Amino acid sequence: MEICTGLCALMVESGANSGLAQFMSLLIGVLLVSGVPLVTVIILIWVERKIAARIQDRIGPNRVGPWGLMQTFADMVKLILKEDITPTAADRVLYNASPLVSFASVVLLWAVIPFTPFHFGVDLEIAALFFVAVASFGTLSVMVAGWASNNKYALLGAFRVVALLVSYEVPLVFALLIPVMLAGSMSLVDIANAQSGMWFVVLSPLAFLIFYISSQAETGRAPFDLIEAESELVAGFNIEYSGMKFGMFFAAEFLHVFTNGILMALLFFGGWKGPFYYESPLIAFFWLGLKGSIIYLTTLWIRNTVPRLRIDQIMAFNWKFLVPLSIGNVVLISALLKVMQELQLSPRNFVGASVPEMLPTTIVLFLSNLAIIIYIMGMLRKRGEEMRVSSQQTRRAFVQASGSAAGD
């Protein structure tokens, strides 16, 4: 921000129209902020490939540059040089526009992400809402891409994606409401600041879990990766895309995952809070990056180890489990918060407080969340046992039947 205002002043001094200068400097600020994710994604692709390889007992990229660091640049060059195909039956405008929208929807998110307490694109008072709103662009781009390709598989993939994204947006938003309620603000800066005493992940682990699962689905990573579902849909909605257009979808997905990591770090893990974060913006930025990266790594871990689910399983899991759970969680926490507000125990009273001051609040909220989790776990275990028993019975019946058949 300081850079923007400084630049603006400079331009006005050098004789430019003040309004125009303002506009231009804003434009430059926007470019600066969106530059961060653009650079990040280049590294991310390498990291992802490397880690996936290690988990799958491979080496991963190792030829281009030291440890294969330059592999991404090589790929970029390849993608740019590739022939840019537009199918003749496709809707030309939309076909070309959708990768842009897809990538833009992720980059737009970075506008509200505070890198340090004082370095951010814009501190919107509705940042959380902005996050949800912008996420809908992602849905849109997928839809448009699938339709504009004029390809059967692409359209089917697009339908699946839209169903998935729209469905999982519900628990996502409900989970997002919890930190908003705890902090009493939708601004990400305020939310991060409210966690100086205790991270919200401790106050509300359930909300974090829901958010984590939903965002995994939102980004379309395994076990929710039936967007692509290579075995069924060949490549999903982007089947007709090639060259840099495909690269943009690709990059957008990778970036989206990392962005979600950063967002979770901000919402649940105190953002840039860490030892000495106030000493220098770089240290604060380092903590944020570290936390985001750890979360990112866990998602990678999950992606590479868990098998894909069927669409009906995904939908049932969402509508029959996650949505009721998230609604119940919101209702319970909000009622609890109202009571605690009366008792002067609400987290809002402890913005910038230390850990001991925050302790009573923490204990109450954590225990309440724990109670729900234990209840849910018990329910799930019972259900699982029932299913196990029934499957065993089926198997036994089958074995008996075959055994008797053999006896005859």
Next chain:
Amino acid sequence: MEFFKPDLLPWLIPVGPLVAFLIITLATNRSKMVPATDHHEYGGHHPDYDGMEVPVVTTRSRIFSITIGVIGVLWALVISWMTIGNAFNVHHFGVEVLQSNFAWMDTGETTLNMGVLIDPATVIMLVMVPIAVLMIFTYSIGYMAHDPRQSRFFALISLFAGAMLTLVVADNVLMLFVGWEVMGVCSYMLIGFWFEKESAYKAAIKAFTTTRIADVVMLLGIVYLYMVTGTLSYRDIMYNPENLELLVTTTPIIFGGFAVSAASVIGIFLIIGTVGKSAQFPLHVWLPDAMEGPTPVSAMIHAAAMVSAGIFSLVRLYPLFAAGGDPHHGIMTQPLVFMAVIGSFTALFAATMAVAQSDVKAVLAYSTISQLGFMVAALGMGAYIAAAFHLITHAFFKALLFMAAGSVIHGMEHGEHHVHEHGDHGHDDHHDDHGHHFDPQDMFNMGGLRKTMPVTFWTFLIGGLSLSGFPIITAGFWSKDEILADAWLVLSEYGSGTHGLVFFMLAAAAFLTAFYTMRQISLTFGGDARTEAAEHANLGKGLVSVTMTAPLIILAFFAIFAGFIGVPTDFPILGSIFSPEHNAFHHFMAESLPLPEATAGYGTLPDYHPDAPPFNIIPVATSFIVALGGLWLGWFMYWRKPLKAGEVDPMEKFLGPLHPILKNRYYMDDLYIWLFVKPSQWFGKQVIVFLDKGVIDTILHVIARVFTWLGDLVKVLNLWLIDGVGDGIPIAIYNFGGWLRRMQTGRVQQYMLFILAAAVIIGLVLVVSSGAVTAQ
């Protein structure tokens, strides 16, 4: 609870029986259809029911109805006692009373209030009515045990009791009248309860119409009272000297020429109401016929409720009757004279008829009329308290007597049934052999019942002695003695005139009372059985007989001891035992009259607070003589040498040609038939022949002709004028609609285009006009 405030509690008293009535009527009155047989006691088998199915109440409904009815009465009893307790807590009760009311409707300048009032008169009724009613209910459990309509019976007597209690707690004449009329309806339905019997439904109609005549007159009195005073509340009229004086000084419009005051006219009108309700001469004819109802109903009507209500209303309104005169100093007003004449005449008149009756209940019915005559006469002499006293004691012993008589009848029926079952001839041909129906109520069929029904005998004896006024030990003696004492006071101090005769007439009536009572006891219980049925008469065993004997015992207690609350203070020996300071009943009751201080300033009003009549040996001796003499004569004629079967009544020989007259009730019924019924029938017939068929029909026919002709004319007009117009308009509308419907294309966007066009036109108009306005 708001309702447990003493002032509001009386509202709850009638609620119990009334709710019981509703519940029984709506919920527990379930019947099942069974083929009609002789075993159902419809008060006699009805020939029309042969081969038909008749409704018989189910056992469960029977039990529920009984339970609910008894609970309702118990409720009334408990609340009454609580109310009485509250009343005794009130300081200077009588001047201060328990009351609450609310405005029911506005009638111009005045407001008609509904409310409850607990004053001494109410309290004594609340002592008597619930106990008597409860006894009657208990008795009915057994008495009606085989009746196919027992639920209905309990519903009706519950309503009856509720109406009576409403009447008792009412604080105004209108509410009293409401209870009064509801009782009239109930009495109609209960007297005609066994409507299969022709005599029963005729008796019901007779009772209803007779009392209605009186009620209409009474309503006139009430209306006039309201017109003059603008209120109907007892306290506002009877306890308010201003209103009383207003009544006395007002000259009525219609009877102004007869030198009477409004108070007199109203009083006489109201008394006529009582004459009907309490069966005084000449409207007494309904009451003996009312014996057609079940015996508990007779007890209800004659003792606890209906006739008492008549006397109670007179007691209530007494200050009105006495206003303008001074009965304690020999100045009698017209209503008092009216009451004295009617009452004393009725007392003697009914007593003479009673001696010649052979029906066990008819004797009691005439006895009731006679005793009510005593009370009315007492009121006519200003013996307000004595009347109330006799009302209470009479209620107890007359209820006892009726129920004992009912037991006797029940026992006789039982005996007859027994005879049939064990007789030589078969059950079926019994009716063919005996043309006439066996009458279980005829005393000449009885005799010797003291052996088979000892409890009934002893209680009947107690009741009978109380009725006769057996000296000292019975309640009847004390109350009757007080009436005679008052009558003697009037006679001795103010001598001649109409009131002079009262004492002698009442004394004669008392003598006859003792005589016919002893006659009845002797014929019923004395000697040996005159028929087979009487020999086997009993009440059976088990719960039924208990419910029919227990009330008798309880009432017998009251029939003896109720009198001791009113022993005169200066009566030798006993006075100092029971009334050391003052006559308790007298002292209590006198408070419900206006205080002397209150009426002192009003010249036309008497001193309402009389002292108890001083002790005088003459009336007491008279009481002794008439009671014992009458009893002795009865004993001499009937008990000493009991009648054999088939032997004629010694009275027939003794009275000679007078006996048929008395037995046929002085031919009063026939007289009424010739005097009223036949002329009205004749008149009705003439109306049919001349007025209806002759005059009205002719006019109608002419009018009809004219209109038929007119109709033809109009029809012609109709065809071308009205039809032309009437058809033309719809056709025009139809055509227009057909043209218009082409606009209705069903295309929604076209409609919207129309809307837009309209909006644009309106917008243009607005723009142009507001632009023009602003431009100026």
Next chain:
Amino acid sequence: MLELNAISIGFFIFTIFTLGGAIGVVTTRNLFQGTVWLMVSLFGIAGYMLLLSAPFLAAVQILVYIGAIAILITFAVMLTRSVTRVDERYIRTIPSLIGSLVLFLILIAGVTIPVFGGHEGAPVVVKTTHDFGLALVDGNGYVVPFMLASLLLTAAMIGAIFIARDEET
């Protein structure tokens, strides 16, 4: 008259978005493209709301219109795809065009000619989203309409599901 600054430049950009998108919606032959044009138009309107310092409304506008309604319309377009290729775009083109134009002229006259209410109010102090949230749950504010609106939405959703449900399933 109008100084050239970020806001005015934004206004013009958004105007192009809004009106261009709207014209696209009513003129395009391809309905799917129509939905995309609709989104463009709605995006412009969200921009207006940002300019009018109602960022919450802007975000909700995007969330609800682009994220929900437009997607819904897209689905409807695809579900009714077999007949969406209607040869004639318009019916009653001329009367509709005339009517719309007259309406537009009247409205423009209303808003521009000062006589008809072209009143210039000074921008007032801006309320924040916080105020808005408080007003929605305030007993003196809009809590009853708010609840009614939520009820309406629930009812509409249930009704929509009921209407669109396949009879066989």
Next chain:
Amino acid sequence: MIPLWMYLAVAAALFSIGVFGVLARRNAVAILMAIELMLNAVNINLVAFWRYSETNTDLLLNGYVFTAFILIVAAAEAAVGLAIIISVYRNRRSVIPEDAHTLKG
């Protein structure tokens, strides 16, 4: 600062375009989209009036709140409208309101 009338003018234009779309388009979905345009024109007006004309008392957020409610109503309307369109389509294989004129006079 942008004057109020500019917003109003844009809204008027948008509204008129919406009206044209509603009246002239044949496809029901297109009509629905045009209705959305009209609603949004109203939204612009409401927010603009709120921003420019509302007096600054404590709780006066009428324009703002109205806009929010219109969003809600629009969502409900779109859901129900599309449901009806799909239902009609299922029954008549047509999404053209002109064809659904059973109620014609």
